[in-house]
Amino acid sequence: MPTEFIMPKVDMDQEKATIISWNKAEGDEVKQDETVLVVETDKVAIDVTAPATGKLVDIRFKEGDVVPVATVIAYVLGKGETMADIPGRTAATAAPKPAETPKAEAAKAPSAASPVAIRAAQELGVNINDVPASSGRISREDVEQYAESLKAAPQQPLSEAGKVAATPAARRLAREAGIALETLAGSGPHGRVQAQDVMAPAPAAARPAAPVAAVSTGERQAKVVPLTSMRQKIADRLQASFRDIPHIFLTVEADVTRLEDARKRLNEIAARQGNSKVSLTAMLVKVIAWGLERNPYLNASLVGQNIHLWEDINMGVATALDEGLIVPVVHNANKLPLRQISESITDLSKRAREGKLALSEIKGGTFTITNLGMFDIPQFNAVINPPECAILAAGSVVRKPVVVDEFDSIEVRPIISLTLSADHRIVDGVVAARFLNDLVEGIESPETML
């Protein structure tokens, strides 16, 4: 009979593992105890060895698949055996054979248990054989401790095939915001999506998590910080973006002398009239909104087989928070007066830090600007914020010598570097370049925007 190759259980509370890589392919010869694949539990990566010597066949899961423990992942054919000998090839799982499970499992022979412990296990719904004994025999305390640890252990997601576990409130909020539940990381029990996962996080809930425990992973020590729901969301979104969107990066430099002159004059007038000052970010938002009007493919989303060129221009402004970042949106930025854009950005970022943004204020963005100028970063590349197709990274304004005329005269000018990340599925290099050229024109000759 072909030997079942099952997903091993190496951890007490482990229910599944992710296949990281297969070292062998379908049809390869394997030797017993030779490493055949690497899997990862919630905690560690493990080399999984062949249960027998022979030919590796019927590999049922590929890299990246999450597989419940004790599931048959492949078979090893012994001498004279063929694929036809594999029992019920459609059956997905089979009971594990203890003799074939790897060492960690094999080492765990059931300990003796006191009658009180056995009764406690029955009451608590715990399998007494799973309970680790603190001394020679399993005591009631051991059972209770183990039951507690089960409660604390991460539970398997509740989701049925193709369905997302979410509270009615989360469903309503997601529906109203036009957010797909599938894109959200649930912070509730069993990974259930809750209202707070859809809404801008409340400040109290969103503190950066303090390290909860020092754990030993092999010989290495680490403090473990669980992902907050916001961090999880950032991780999921940006990973999907960088994985699925072919990014192209184009950088230009622009002389902000005249833009800053204009800003200075505006702010002098504002000071006289008792109005608030206009920020450089607001000026850039205005220029970008103007540039997007002229370059609609940068203000677009890829939806299925169609490109949606959005009629409104809604500018996301990436805002750093203690616990991550959030992108509040200035809606219809191309239609707003400069001062209103500036006040709007000030207000949104203040409330973003207080965790008081409304859902409508973080949705509907069509383009994002991210600015690390205040941290003296001259130039950087940003990851696109889906479903948008481009993001502009603004660096710091640096005074540097530049050639200013046809006589090669050199002057020191304040220069800003702008790097566009664009989705190459929608935007080709030339289209991106034209947009950036327009931005440079808008910045260096603000009057062209009039």
Added chain:
Amino acid sequence: MPEITYLEAIRQAMWQEMKRDDRVFLIGEDIGRYGGAFGVSHGMLDEFGPERIIETPISEPSIVGAAVGAAVVDMRPIVEIMFMDFTLMTFDQIANQAGKMHYMFGGKATVPMVIRMPGGSGTGAAAQHSQSLETLLMHMPGLKVAVPSTPYDAKGLLLSAIRDPNPVCFVEHKLLYKTKGEVPEEQYTIPFGVADIKRQGKDLTIVSSGIMVHKSLAVVNRLAEEGIDVEVVDVRTLKPLDNDTIINSVAKTGKLLVVHEAVETAGWAGEIMAIVSGSRAFDYLDAPMRRLTGKNVPIPYNRQLERAAVPQEEDIEREVRAILKGEY
């Protein structure tokens, strides 16, 4: 405002209404010389005489039957059933006769009677004298059910009950009789079907009645020191139920815990949850709705077991924390 006990508030309501309306009379076991099993009618025999404080043999079906007959001919009987448990013997009179006459006579007959009944555990009176049977009563078409938690509510609701043209089951909790609260001297009524938010909160809604309102409030007031902000809705009448107040509260907090002493299976917590999940509040639920109720057992005689059979403050606290921590 004078502070009196729940028991005194009930007596005051009956006393004042008997003074005001000659048709009102009290009928039941040991309610005269003895003053009632819990002393509610103490002194009333001397004031109103044996014609209006009618002591009966030990036969609950006869007591309720007599009251139904009197009510149909326009008297205003108040029945005292010594223990709520004994209403089970009178169910034909209560459910089939009192509750249905108005309907069966095409609205031409009314049955203006009140059946007062002390319910609940906590006195060591064991399985036949400690039950909370309000769910049975609210299940029957034609009956109204009041479950007051405070002296103020008891007086106002009892007056509404006496003046109601059809039968009202008035459930008093034994352990509340000695609790005190401010009660106006003058007559006032509290309409049926109007819940009372005993404490405002935003994190979770507790819907409760009777003594469980007090237990919930004790817990919630302690939790408030930790910044946990729980709303406590006292239904006051189980039938009619104030759906709107419950729905609005759950829509506000997104989380619901129903606490009642009656046993869990087919208890009225399920009714509250059905109302919420069929309403606009459904879309605001952010956690599974939960109930904390009496266990599905007869009330034990042993005091420790009796205590364990119904929700206590520590149970409520544990449940509130579990819901808010997202353990369900």
